[in-house]
Amino acid sequence: MAVTVISLVVAFLYGGPQALFLCVILGILEVSLSFDNAVINATVLRRMSEFWQRIFLTVGILIAVFGMRLVFPLAIVWIASGLGPIAALDLALNPPPDGAAYFPNGDPSYETLITDAHPQIAAFGGMFLLMLFLHFILEDREIKWLEWLERPLAKAGKLEQLEVVVATALLLITATVIAPDDKVSTVMIAGALGMITYIAVNGLGEMFHVPEEGEEPEGGPSGLAKATGKAGFFLFLYLEVLDASFSFDGVIGAFAITSDPIIIALGLGFIGAMFVRSITIFLVRKGTLSDYVYLEHGAHWAIGALALILLYSIGTHVPEVITGLVGVALIGAALGSSIYRNRKIAAREGEDAVKTSIP
Template sequence: MSFLISIVALVVAFLYGGPEALVLTLILGVLEVSLSFDNAVINATVLRRMSEFWQKIFLTIGIVIAVFGMRLVFPLAVVWIASGLNPVQALDLALNPPADGAAHFANGDPSYETIITDAHPQIAAFGGMFLLMLFLGFIFEDKEITWLSWLERPLIRIGKLDQLSVVIASTVLVITAAFIAHDGEQSTVMIAGVLGMISYILVNGLGELFNVDEEGDEPSTGPSDLAKAAGKAGFFLFLYLEVLDASFSFDGVIGAFAITADPILIALGLGLIGALFVRSLTVYLVRQGTLSEYVYLEHGAHWAIGALAFILMYSIGTPVPEIVTGMVGVVLIVAALITSIIRRRREGDDELPATADTALVDTKE
């Protein structure tokens, strides 16, 4: 289905703006996919804990939010708020940029692209801190299986210190505002970063709270591990997924403006091609039980999240090429996949004699 919709999106792009629009949309789709492998894995880890009803909600309403909300409405909302224009004027500004490509109109008003670029520090601070909290929650969580054991096990031990994630995230935020952010942006970065932390703590905490109320079990670190969360718990896991997906999409949306400022092409490339591909990959991982078979994938995805969080914070002061952001995530996930395959084969070799004996008993019976 995602391939069919991608073809439709490319056809629409061609009809909208000719061959150039077609190429730009294809590039945007590739950009989003390259940045979103870790997003798909993390989405799958949460989605498999939700009831079938909430899984369907995420794959229907959630995709509408991802495609039209984050890839079309969000950039327009940024322009609307930052420039003081009303929504109609913001859309007109996006669809009718200066003919000469200048950064400003004749009357001195900033262009759509300029406004979005200027809003990058607060967007990156919010998304970076949300993802950093998610990463820290995972690496400090006590777990049976570790990937980078030489590093993860000591982190699990020191993670027993109460609220260590908040302490580290706050320290990173202060360092970013003091030494990385440009002059005049410090307070904006601090406020946006704190809001990102609050959003994570609130949404994650509500999910755990309602899982305890409905299931009668103890909460776990990060999104609840309780299977098939429904009702209020399912709703808050859905909300958690949407905020998480939004945080992942910030870098793609901002990076898209290095390619084109046209909101229609961004919605087609990042949304209909990229976001739908991520949803398809998420569904595949859940239905195939891939995360259970390849046990290090979740670890690799979280380490990719940690890398993305630090890249977002660093990018507040220094631009980071999208190829770097995308490749870091891909390399970590591929490494996790390879080591998972090696572990699986090793375990399969160890269990082979027992499997043969079981087959013999079944035959005799």
């Protein structure tokens, strides 16, 4: 809350009431789009030591704000336009006075360059998130939310590398059917890099796997030693890549509201990303995922929906409100199912207690 207040004050001093209003809108946009991100982050964060949790909330927020919400858009402009860092920042802070997409000399504006880079950004982020979703949903788990669907998917998941096969097929469909003709190769390369990044980062995390509660640690250092050493580092790295993938749609969507990088950094980063990380820490410390067991399932289904939306948006614009509502609806349904399950278990335990108390 303190960071939010400071950010809003800075926004007001920077651009007056209009900047303040835009900052609030961007903060709400980021939280609505990234609530599923908070749930997924919590499933990983609870395996990390308190030290690495603090690193995620401090160093991680700096990466999220300055890396993804400020440097990332500028880097796109550097690469796409050939401008230097200072010139790219000047282009961002000084858009065409009439709001045109191009300057009088024919050079594209900052916003135009970012928008033009959407296909490769969406392909990378969409494939990374799709691999995450498929890895979860194709694994046989003791607790299932949508049993009628998750059970057959878990059986199909026994086929080795099925997630890679499905993801590759969807990437081919996206590149050949959805993507514009001049972006086919770009989408294929970006999508392949998204898959490679997931496989590499997830593989490193599995290599230094930290046993969860109820699991017996295998040979080698203790779970605590791994959590605070290499495992903590690679889980932190995994979370940052995951956060970046979730951030792509928010960063691109922000340019439909404003192209000012300072306002985007304040709204999406300092307000939105800080709220998402605070929600993540809250879920971990309150044991919410253990109490509401279907939340993790709902978040992964929301990730699958977001991945498909990102891939579809390569050819057709999808309003950000749809992306946000889909995620909120799936997580809300999972929360409702968890509450219903807890009540059934409590009622059953109450009946058993009554039966045992009767002589």
